[in-house]
Amino acid sequence: MSSALSLNKTRSRWLTFGLLALGLALLPFLVDAGLGRSWVRLLDLALLYVMLALGLNIVVGYAGLLDLGYVAFYALGAYVYAWLSSPHFGLHLPFWAVLPLGAALAALFGVLLGAPTLRLRGDYLAIVTLGFGEIIRIFLNNLNAPVNITNGPQGINLIDPVRLGSFDLSQSHALFGYTFTGIHLTYYLFLLFTLMVIFISMRLEDSRIGRAWVAIREDEIAAAATGINTRNLKLLAFAMGATFGGLAGGLFASFQGFISPESFNLMESIMILCMIVLGGMGHIPGVIFGAVVLTLLPEALRYTGDWQRNLFGRIYIDPADLRMLLFGVALVAVMLYRPAGLLPSTRRRREFADAQG
Amino acid sequence: MDIFLQQLINGLVLGSVYALVALGYTMVYGILELINFAHGEITMMGAMVALSVIGALALAAPGLPGVLVLASGLVVAIPVCVALGLVIERVAYRPLRHAPRLAPLITAIGVSIILQNVAMLIWGKQYIPFPAILPQGRHTLYGASITDVQIAILLLATAIMLLLILMVQKTRLGRAMRATAQSRQVASLMGVDVNRVIAATFAIGSALAAVAGVMVSAYYGLAHYYMGFLLGLKAFSAAVLGGIGNLGGAMLGGLLLGLIESFGAGYIGDLTGGFLGSNYQDVFAFFVLIAVLVFRPSGLLGARVVERA
Numbered sequence: 001m002s003s004a005l006s007l008n009k010t011r012s013r014w015l016t017f018g019l020l021a022l023g024l025a026l027l028p029f030l031v032d033a034g035l036g037r038s039w040v041r042l043l044d045l046a047l048l049y050v051m052l053a054l055g056l057n058i059v060v061g062y063a064g065l066l067d068l069g070y071v072a073f074y075a076l077g078a079y080v081y082a083w084l085s086s087p088h089f090g091l092h093l094p095f096w097a098v099l100p101l102g103a104a105l106a107a108l109f110g111v112l113l114g115a116p117t118l119r120l121r122g123d124y125l126a127i128v129t130l131g132f133g134e135i136i137r138i139f140l141n142n143l144n145a146p147v148n149i150t151n152g153p154q155g156i157n158l159i160d161p162v163r164l165g166s167f168d169l170s171q172s173h174a175l176f177g178y179t180f181t182g183i184h185l186t187y188y189l190f191l192l193f194t195l196m197v198i199f200i201s202m203r204l205e206d207s208r209i210g211r212a213w214v215a216i217r218e219d220e221i222a223a224a225a226t227g228i229n230t231r232n233l234k235l236l237a238f239a240m241g242a243t244f245g246g247l248a249g250g251l252f253a254s255f256q257g258f259i260s261p262e263s264f265n266l267m268e269s270i271m272i273l274c275m276i277v278l279g280g281m282g283h284i285p286g287v288i289f290g291a292v293v294l295t296l297l298p299e300a301l302r303y304t305g306d307w308q309r310n311l312f313g314r315i316y317i318d319p320a321d322l323r324m325l326l327f328g329v330a331l332v333a334v335m336l337y338r339p340a341g342l343l344p345s346t347r348r349r350r351e352f353a354d355a356q357g
Numbered sequence: 358m359d360i361f362l363q364q365l366i367n368g369l370v371l372g373s374v375y376a377l378v379a380l381g382y383t384m385v386y387g388i389l390e391l392i393n394f395a396h397g398e399i400t401m402m403g404a405m406v407a408l409s410v411i412g413a414l415a416l417a418a419p420g421l422p423g424v425l426v427l428a429s430g431l432v433v434a435i436p437v438c439v440a441l442g443l444v445i446e447r448v449a450y451r452p453l454r455h456a457p458r459l460a461p462l463i464t465a466i467g468v469s470i471i472l473q474n475v476a477m478l479i480w481g482k483q484y485i486p487f488p489a490i491l492p493q494g495r496h497t498l499y500g501a502s503i504t505d506v507q508i509a510i511l512l513l514a515t516a517i518m519l520l521l522i523l524m525v526q527k528t529r530l531g532r533a534m535r536a537t538a539q540s541r542q543v544a545s546l547m548g549v550d551v552n553r554v555i556a557a558t559f560a561i562g563s564a565l566a567a568v569a570g571v572m573v574s575a576y577y578g579l580a581h582y583y584m585g586f587l588l589g590l591k592a593f594s595a596a597v598l599g600g601i602g603n604l605g606g607a608m609l610g611g612l613l614l615g616l617i618e619s620f621g622a623g624y625i626g627d628l629t630g631g632f633l634g635s636n637y638q639d640v641f642a643f644f645v646l647i648a649v650l651v652f653r654p655s656g657l658l659g660a661r662v663v664e665r666a
Contacts, residue, residue, distance in 0.1 A: 064459075066459060066462065116647065116651040117647075117650070117651070119651075119654065120650055120654065123391075123392045123458065123462050124597075124650055124654070126392075126462060127392065127590075127593060127597070127646065127650075128646065128647050128650050130590070131590070131594070131642075131643035131646050131647055132643070132647070134590070134639075134643055135640055135643050135644070138637065138639055138640050139640075142636050142637060266586075270466060270470070273463070273466075277463055321474060321477060321478060324470055324473075324474045325470075325471060325474035325475065325478070327467075327470055328467045328468065328469075328470030328471035328473075328474060329467070329471060330467075331463060331464065331466065331467030331470065332448075332449055332464045332467040332468060332471070335453065335456075335460050335461075335463050335464045335467065336449075336452055336453070336464065339453075339456055339457075339460050351457075
């Protein structure tokens, strides 16, 4: 009886899994047909943000270290990619060599940032990491003279797309009788990396390390008393988060073909944090949900421009301006009414219920 | 020598503005242990409102003396900022007073995004010039020059800080504030209306921010919807440098940060053989912040233990 039930359960799990896989595989074509090509591009971006959000989730959600300078690691990954495969230095290394390098450099900086800040509490840590993010950005902005390293505010152009041998991922290809455009192929590449990040996150969550992080988040002193090496584990959290940030940065650089310090300002850090907070900190489905919603929402808000034109005959508020305003409102509202996020984990929901009562 | 003196003057003037903003951070932190992230935006709002009033008045009544126009700008800006501060405290912070620490910090970030974008919708994205209503006098002092505006900022900031110290040390409200900062619970047991004290703290901090905002825009000659962000961050660094929660510390930290910035920007080119220029001015505040938090988290004057669980 019970074995039949579990067999049934396994089967239905495989069925869900299969359907999900099929859906994800077909998604770009459905979106392309239904909403247009620009939305496929957005899908690529959404995957990128899922990676970033999951990376930050390790630092903020699991280990409870509020990091407001996360975008610095994203920037490092992107700049490493740009330096090593663009005409800027005349280097054109293949992406499978450059991506790990960028991720590794980001991880190194994660440890460099983590080491001196280990002793700091929540909001102090937030400010220091914010300062770190700004320092990186200011240097990226100014390191064009006397030696041109970053090309300053103009940024770096003509970055190589991802290439496997002679297979250029940014070009259209005919495969199995279908035509795959660059953005479709990029989707599958990003999906692959995203699934990898999700897998690592899931395994981490259930591991000894993940439980140690949660213990540190809940009560650092108690965690240390039970024999957890809080210093090493906090550094590991910074390094892991930074690695994912660096990876996403490299992918971003190859995808856009152009990067400048503008893309890596504080707002970007805050946006990634919003994705986690709105979705549900420390909860993988919640974080993915938050990242997808917040990436697609601004595009949807673009329609408010049309509504305004239809209703009033002119556009009063530029939809792009409205977007940040609504972000602010959403942040405050979610914190006030659903402090655990829209899709919280059960543990977290209970914690917040306790805190209220 | 004249460069040294010039940087000293610039640093002191800038530092006294930082000090005024830092006081707002430090007072709120002392009582609520909350970083009022929106404080920088309140400063910006003060500058914007005052500039609008000043601009309108300068157009409507060109004959009025500049000081009077400036004063009327302040008279409008201060109540607006105080109201803003009170509303923010009531709506965004008070409901979360017993929530986990992350929650109010995130609403604070949210509020600051809202204020920035509201300002952008009202005043647009362009820089707003400060009307030329103030005396443009310039004095030479041992080879360095100091303007009337700079002198006025120094004097006004000093006067305000002295008044604030007097208020905190001598009045009933000041005593209630100090008691609340020591222990909210015990203070309320002694009959202090803690909510009123907290509201008063926000009101005073916001008023200081309004004045500081006007000073900054008069000093640089312009205002911008994004000006509050960096200013707030630097002022917060100043508060941390002096020892957060400590009024004297915020003043000292502000002045020191101003000096570090102006000397840093003045001499970094010579020190690094021209590799780094004065465009790195904004980096110093962050390096100071990180260095202080790493080596002396309680700040220069702070006796409070920062590393609490």
